[in-house]
Amino acid sequence: MRVYVPATWPMLRTLVKNGSVDPIGGTAFALTPKLRESYTSGEEEELEYAALTEAARASLRLLSVEFGLGEDSTPARRVVIAADLENVTLRPDLDDGAVRIAGGVPFESIAAVHVDTDEAEYAVRQGAGAVDSADMGDLDAEFLVGEAEDHELAWYDPSEVAFLVELG
Incomplete structure (x- = not known):
């Protein structure tokens, strides 16, 4: 199953250094039946993008x-x-696309890495500071989170990750 693991820059460094990364709380996102049901239409690729967005x-x-x-x-x-990954279980207690991963994510299983560009850093920093308030319904905070989410993540092949981390 294709899963999308939320991560941070230090987690990328760990991936490069150790050859694997441990998702926080074993949590990742995927195109689950519940996520598929929450959309009235959409191609497989569009629904996968929804899981990526949740991550x-x-x-x-x-x-x-x-x-x-x-x-x-x-x-x-x-x-x-x-x-x-194969050892994935559904997490109906969380978001529609949430899943639990058993163990770490080995480098060999990685299909791609998606990362913000440096142009997004200001908006991402502002959004990170506001995300909890946005989750509680604060409209100004939701605006800041939306500004961060307006930036598309860049796609990197697994072979480019070490170089990316070195440059960062």
């Missing part, structure tokens, strides 16, 4: 924690790791 929002939540801890050297970029 990108979760990455923003992870960044809010990192910035809150003073990780100033961490680039303000959302990261989503797309991987093909």
